[in-house]
Amino acid sequence: MRERANSAWRALIGGMLTTGLFALPASAQDAAPAPTAAPAALPPDGPRPPVALGIGPWRYDSSAGPIDVKVITRQLDHPWALAFLPDGSTLVTERSGRLRIIRNGTLDPVAIAGLPPINPTSIGGLYDIAIDPDFANNRRIYLSYVKPDPQNHDQTTVAVMSAIYDGGMALSDVKDIFVADAWFGARPWPARCCGQGPGWGSWGGRILFGPDGKLFITVGDRNYGEMAQQPDGDFGKILRINPDGSIPADNPFVGQPGWNPQIWTLGHRNPLGLAFHPQTGQLWESEFGPRGGDELNIIEKGQNYGWISVTQGQHYDGTPAQGIREVAGMTDPVIAFGPPSVNPGDLAWYDGAMFPAWQGSLFMPSFTEGLMRITLDAAGKANVAEHLIEDLKQRLRAVSVAPDGSLYVITDEERGTVLRISKRP
Numbered sequence: 001m002r003e004r005a006n007s008a009w010r011a012l013i014g015g016m017l018t019t020g021l022f023a024l025p026a027s028a029q030d031a032a033p034a035p036t037a038a039p040a041a042l043p044p045d046g047p048r049p050p051v052a053l054g055i056g057p058w059r060y061d062s063s064a065g066p067i068d069v070k071v072i073t074r075q076l077d078h079p080w081a082l083a084f085l086p087d088g089s090t091l092v093t094e095r096s097g098r099l100r101i102i103r104n105g106t107l108d109p110v111a112i113a114g115l116p117p118i119n120p121t122s123i124g125g126l127y128d129i130a131i132d133p134d135f136a137n138n139r140r141i142y143l144s145y146v147k148p149d150p151q152n153h154d155q156t157t158v159a160v161m162s163a164i165y166d167g168g169m170a171l172s173d174v175k176d177i178f179v180a181d182a183w184f185g186a187r188p189w190p191a192r193c194c195g196q197g198p199g200w201g202s203w204g205g206r207i208l209f210g211p212d213g214k215l216f217i218t219v220g221d222r223n224y225g226e227m228a229q230q231p232d233g234d235f236g237k238i239l240r241i242n243p244d245g246s247i248p249a250d251n252p253f254v255g256q257p258g259w260n261p262q263i264w265t266l267g268h269r270n271p272l273g274l275a276f277h278p279q280t281g282q283l284w285e286s287e288f289g290p291r292g293g294d295e296l297n298i299i300e301k302g303q304n305y306g307w308i309s310v311t312q313g314q315h316y317d318g319t320p321a322q323g324i325r326e327v328a329g330m331t332d333p334v335i336a337f338g339p340p341s342v343n344p345g346d347l348a349w350y351d352g353a354m355f356p357a358w359q360g361s362l363f364m365p366s367f368t369e370g371l372m373r374i375t376l377d378a379a380g381k382a383n384v385a386e387h388l389i390e391d392l393k394q395r396l397r398a399v400s401v402a403p404d405g406s407l408y409v410i411t412d413e414e415r416g417t418v419l420r421i422s423k424r425p
């Protein structure tokens with residue numbers, strides 16, 4: 001499957017090249033050497049070309065029996081996260097900076113008002129949603145986003161806002177509760193190793209309440225991976241705060257000179273998925289690594305996950321990683337994916353009633369390999385057991401278990417969708 005998918009992809013890219021659909025700036029075309037027929041040494045990496053999604057519904061046979069996949073809505077611009085509210089409606093973020101609401105299966109055409117200035121550049125914008133554990137009483141939600149410096153919009157960081165949402169068309173009492181100090185992007189950019197990407201990107205941006213009522217925030221390395229090991233910056237970290245923005249006294253580095261007290265773990269590249277195991281309470285995380293170095297990790301208080309010196313992937317300029325695995329002081333991933341990269345999205349442990357066969361499975365959406373179902377064997381080792389809806393060739397950004405036990409998957413596409421996977425009646 002994987003080989004066939006890749007060769008189809010290469011053929012598609014090749015077709016786009018020969019038909020001139022990959023338009024290069026004139027100067028680049030002038031400077032480019034004549035094309036040669038040399039085969040690529042490595043599989044393609046990075047954004048995959050978009051593939052139009054059909055109307056559906058689709059039917060599959062899965063390990064949980066026959067399933068239906070239906071489009072709930074296809075009118076979203078790069079949706080990034082969704083959250084179910086107690087009244088049955090669903091909030092959805094669009095990365096371009098809009099908060100949307102789906103009621104009774106229908107997307108309201110009007111976006112919810114009241115968001116602060118957001119910079120939707122590159123892969124940045126409006127990101128994740130967390131619902132206050134006490135939402136039924138306080139109607140409070142939390143949204144993460146890429147915050148621009150008002151003086152220079154290239155200079156950005158990840159922030160988390162809190163707001164009251166009463167079910168209508170506007171937020172109220174909107175306020176930042178946390179602004180990461182991972183400001184980056186304004187030129188001139190510092191010299192960085194390893195062929196790292198531009199000064200925009202790698203923001204992280206997942207937020208999730210823990211069973212302890214604390215809010216976990218992922219912050220990417222901002223393509224400045226040298227900072228991921230620095231104790232006095234939020235770059236490349238997973239943070240833990242109280243819902244009012246204050247710092248919990250039991251964070252691992254509180255009171256240690258030179259450390260940001262909000263740091264929970266360090267050494268991350270671009271963490272984009274978080275989920276607490278419903279039985280063990282462990283925090284699982286997915287992370288974009290470099291080429292062929294995407295990771296699934298178990299996040300434990302105070303640990304160092306290696307980036308930038310320790311990675312099982314390849315740096316983009318071919319610089320060898322300084323460490324691969326079992327490096328003293330570093331925590332290895334549970335699974336390292338690739339090459340090629342799978343580009344993992346947000347995670348969900350299945351604990352719903354609709355699919356008994358999937359109880360205890362971890363779902364991990366991917367840009368390239370569909371919705372991956374991961375299981376733990378008797379020894380606790382994680383294995384990829386199944387790929388769902390891979391043939392739809394959509395960039396899957398997130399998956400959530402709905403209150404009825406169906407799975408909602410969002411596709412991070414220009415014409416992005418919410419898909420619902422349910423048991424075939």
Ligand SMILES: [Ca+2]
Binds near residue numbers: 306307311332
């Ligand atoms: Ca790592």
